[in-house]
Amino acid sequence: TWANGQLRFNGAAYLIDWDDFQYAFLDYTVSPLTIIQNAGKARTKGVEWDLNWAMTDDFTLTFAGSYNDAKLQEDFVRVDSANVGVVAAPKGTEMPYVPELQLTAIGRYNLDVGELPLFGQFAVSYSDESWNNLESDNRVLIPSSTVLNLTAGIEKEKWSLTLFANNVTDERLITDIIDYGYYSWTGVVFSGYDYAEVVGRPRSFGIRWAQRF
Numbered sequence: 001t002w003a004n005g006q007l008r009f010n011g012a013a014y015l016i017d018w019d020d021f022q023y024a025f026l027d028y029t030v031s032p033l034t035i036i037q038n039a040g041k042a043r044t045k046g047v048e049w050d051l052n053w054a055m056t057d058d059f060t061l062t063f064a065g066s067y068n069d070a071k072l073q074e075d076f077v078r079v080d081s082a083n084v085g086v087v088a089a090p091k092g093t094e095m096p097y098v099p100e101l102q103l104t105a106i107g108r109y110n111l112d113v114g115e116l117p118l119f120g121q122f123a124v125s126y127s128d129e130s131w132n133n134l135e136s137d138n139r140v141l142i143p144s145s146t147v148l149n150l151t152a153g154i155e156k157e158k159w160s161l162t163l164f165a166n167n168v169t170d171e172r173l174i175t176d177i178i179d180y181g182y183y184s185w186t187g188v189v190f191s192g193y194d195y196a197e198v199v200g201r202p203r204s205f206g207i208r209w210a211q212r213f
Contacts, residue, residue, distance in 0.1 A: 011049035018042045023076070023134055039134065041073035042095055058110045065103040070095035076134060088135040096139065099128035120152040132177040140195060145173050153208075162208040166201065173200030 001008045023039035050064035076089040108121040126146045133139030148169055153162035167173065176198035 006054045008052045009049065011047065013047045014044070016044040016046075017073075018044070025078075025135070037078075039072075039076045039089075042070060043073050044068055044070040044095070044098070046070075060108050062106040062108075063104070065101070067101055068098050069100065070098040072134075078135070088137075090136065093134065093136060094131055096131045096134050097142075099130045099144075101128040102126065116154055117156065118153070119155055121150070123149045123151075133179065138179060140177055142177055143174055145171060147171060147173065158212045160208075160210045162210075163206075164208060165203070165205050167203045170203035172202075174198065175200050 019041050020038040021040075021042055022036050024034050024036045026034060046066060046068035048064075048066040050062065053061045053063075055061060072089055072091055072093045072095070074091050075087045076093070078086060078088040103126040104123065105125075106121065106123045108119060111118045111120075124146065127144060129141045129144045131139050132142050146169075147167055150165045150168055151162050153160060155162075174197050178196045178198065
């Protein structure tokens with residue numbers, strides 16, 4: 001802490017070795033069910049941090065983030081009837097669903113009007129792009145995203161009333177990309193797009209009430 005406790009920092013660095021982690025995939029030439037296989041070794045090197053700054057008695061800023069470098073430490077060989085002995089992901093392949101960089105900034109202002117404790121808050125979050133699959137020849141990038149949320153309301157000891165606006169900029173948030181390019185158990189290829197995008201909620205507004213007992 002610094003500045004008489006007004007500025008506080010927390011951080012951590014880590015190294016995670018993961019042996020024989022489980023990897024799930026579909027292959028309808030083998031089974032209509034999800035196949036789970038041990039995929040070998042992976043390593044994650046990363047840091048995470050948060051910085052809290054009480055600029056005044058009523059206004060606080062918080063910055064937080066993480067950086068991760070997650071990669072295979074050995075070749076992943078698919079075990080199925082079509083690709084036995086074929087390296088599906090070589091050593092050094094980036095792990096799926098692990099954004100390299102994630103950042104968050106939150107600002108909150110508290111104000112008492114009479115006996116009503118009011119507050120206003122903004123929150124901005126950024127997530128880097130990441131892969132949707134482990135296998136090198138069967139994956140695409142999930143794009144990065146930036147989301148802005150706004151809230152304001154009243155927060156009493158036993159209840160709160162909040163007005164919120166989420167995804168204020170109405171960004172198209174792609175949270176996952178699913179591969180439907182497998183043969184079904186009937187031998188018929190799924191029609192439509194090669195990939196299906198899972199999209200987060202668009203810009204939305206609302207009122208939230210909470211009661212504490």
